[in-house]
Amino acid sequence: MGMIVKICGLSTPETLGAALAAGADMVGFVHFPKSPRHVPLAAAAALAGGVAGRARKVLLTVDAGDDLLAAAIAAFEPDILQLHGHEPPARVAALRAKFGRPVMKAIGLASAADVAGIADYEAVADLLLFDALPADVTALPGGNGRAFDWALLRGRRFAKPWLIGGGLTAETVGEAIRATGASGVDVSSGVESARGVKDIGKIASFIAAARAAEKLGSLAESG
Numbered sequence: 317m318g319m320i321v322k323i324c325g326l327s328t329p330e331t332l333g334a335a336l337a338a339g340a341d342m343v344g345f346v347h348f349p350k351s352p353r354h355v356p357l358a359a360a361a362a363l364a365g366g367v368a369g370r371a372r373k374v375l376l377t378v379d380a381g382d383d384l385l386a387a388a389i390a391a392f393e394p395d396i397l398q399l400h401g402h403e404p405p406a407r408v409a410a411l412r413a414k415f416g417r418p419v420m421k422a423i424g425l426a427s428a429a430d431v432a433g434i435a436d437y438e439a440v441a442d443l444l445l446f447d448a449l450p451a452d453v454t455a456l457p458g459g460n461g462r463a464f465d466w467a468l469l470r471g472r473r474f475a476k477p478w479l480i481g482g483g484l485t486a487e488t489v490g491e492a493i494r495a496t497g498a499s500g501v502d503v504s505s506g507v508e509s510a511r512g513v514k515d516i517g518k519i520a521s522f523i524a525a526a527r528a529a530e531k532l533g534s535l536a537e538s539g
């Protein structure tokens with residue numbers, strides 16, 4: 317499988333189109349009213365109408381209840397549920413079983429203890445997303461443009477596909493891939509011109525930089 321490139325927090329047809337045209341593998345839609353990237357369900361469904369077959373649609377929620385998730389899945393029909401709150405491993409397993417959709421669990425990393433906790437999620441999630449922890453309790457749980465210490469993942473490999481996110485940009489994504497050996501990358505803030513406002517040029521540059529790093533990695537592996 318090639319490097320997974322995910323663009324998160326899309327909310328307009330133009331920027332979604334730019335992500336698809338540049339070859340994003342996953343496009344993420346945030347359904348969390350506190351977020352500047354929040355998209356109501358009907359709007360998200362209309363926006364993502366042409367995505368099928370071009371990329372995987374990811375629905376991001378934060379500690380959502382079953383009723384909200386059921387409504388969101390019915391309206392939006394995501395390919396993947398991204399759980400970006402404090403959902404414990406048992407909740408991840410239960411939601412996966414109940415809704416029958418692949419689950420990507422976001423895990424904030426700041427210490428070796430956080431890395432040790434990954435194993436519990438590795439057993440129950442389909443994909444893992446490593447992100448920075450928020451700066452304080454008032455911050456959003458993700459989408460803050462904040463990087464974590466990639467050295468925490470040095471030499472680590474996981475049984476499930478794993479993406480890194482948190483503060484990536486076109487300038488840093490190549491080094492992030494090289495330093496961690498991640499199977500994918502995820503970005504939101506780093507492809508914005510202002511908080512919550514996606515930038516078409518930055519989206520294209522980010523995806524091109526990720527693909528260039530992927531190619532370099534393949535060349536290095538082959539000899």
Ligand SMILES: O=C(O)c1ccccc1NCC(=O)[C@H](O)[C@H](O)COP(=O)(O)O
Pocket residue numbers: 324325346348351352353354376378400445447456457458459460461462481482483484502503504505506
């Ligand atoms: O984007 C948001 O507003 C958001 C709100 C609540 C939880 C997560 C959120 N975003 C997560 C992401 O966009 C990505 O999965 C990832 O964390 C990258 O974020 P960034 O550091 O902004 O590139």
